[in-house]
Amino acid sequence: MGRYPISKPSSLCVMFRDIFPVHVPLRWTPLSDHRPTTHPAAPFFRPLSSFHLTTPKMSDSESEPDLELLALLRQHLQGKPTVSAEPETGVLEGAEYVYDNAIDVAIDMRSCKNAAAVIYAQMQRKQYSAASWSAHELHPKSKDAATVAFIFTMDLLNFSFWSERSAAERFAVEYRGKRWTGYWSLVAALQRALDEGIPITDSHFWQDEEACTLDVLRQVFRSCTDEEMPLLAERLACLREAGTVLYEKYQCHPTHLVDAANGSAAALVNLLARDFSCFRDEHRFEGRRKPIRILKRPQILVADLWACFEGGGYGEFRDIDKITMFADYRVPQILNSMGCLYYSPPLGTAIRLKREIPHGGSWEMQLRACSIWCVELIRREIIKEHPDAHINAILIDFFLYDTIKEMEAAGEESVPHHRTRSIWY
């Protein structure tokens, strides 16, 4: 095991040590490949999670034993059942790993502490809860199988709505006398299609290559500007695959998929990632052997069910708090504008100049995973200050998304979000 330089405990680390209850030996974990830190502030804002109770993590490509195998061996030797009773998604573990090895994204602990206080106070003032989901004008109100099909369809297609064009020229859907953009253009288009008698939430329709064509999808998502909804062909491919999988494994309806999860949110996320390649949002990061699971759309699907059904019926999950923030391109934007997320100069410049962030690259993984970890730290801070708060990563995420959309509507959008064109988020 390499020797690690013992660093002088900077006042910053000592100051934040009380925020997150970890006993830090004040030892830096240098990056496994010793890349120079490019961010001037990085030495100060290395995350507390860089500290480790035990020997620091090395990159997975080195001789680090497989932790899961070790855990299984330990359980076996201790005579405990080797099958863990409850499923886990592994998303938070992967997010922490990326954060511990990130050099282009850092978290400012003081800003997270401040953000936690502000977010909690505003959520309390707005009485923000799962019920806020149904309060949105376009979200379905009925609590039945048709709504499960609507949410499944919505989150199958819930990705990449950004546009290079101005607010007036960007892709938009006119519905119920209003012009809807971004995520809301998706919801409006689905509602409009159902009003027009197009069975857009029916998996039999998705499989019918004569009825459900690219032209029909163009009609479903027709814009009131001359910009088409992005990635239409990719969205059709998602519908086709989902129709086939639902036919082959789940009696053609997503309610059977929900039932198969047997009341576990993590199990439902894992089933979606296992059976539907278009939900399998898992990517390589640096030299790590195991892919990093981000699983944004499987998780937001589970969260939408939970919020829509307010924790009952098809939304009843005993482990809903295992769901993390949804690593899209909007919430990182507000985390950055609140000072919680810092970017290295090269990454910050790329985002400011609206350069597209390369798919599957280190920057993209650092942005997405560190956003998940940042919201987790904010969640822990809220619970630390308010142990009885009924708040989880889902509600913090939903609140942050809705807040950035309110800011955008009021013309206050402060910092740009990173540009990407991906089916994953």
Ligand SMILES: Nc1nc2c(c(CN[C@H]3C=C[C@H](O)[C@@H]3O)cn2[C@@H]2O[C@H](COP(=O)(O)O)[C@@H](O)[C@H]2O)c(=O)[nH]1
């Ligand atoms: N992290 C996170 N990402 C979210 C949402 C939502 C909408 N969720 C609704 C349900 C409950 C909440 O109250 C929301 O009202 C969409 N997105 C993602 O943003 C992007 C679209 O951005 P823009 O083009 O600006 O609309 C795109 O990747 C989309 O997948 C969220 O909640 N969290």
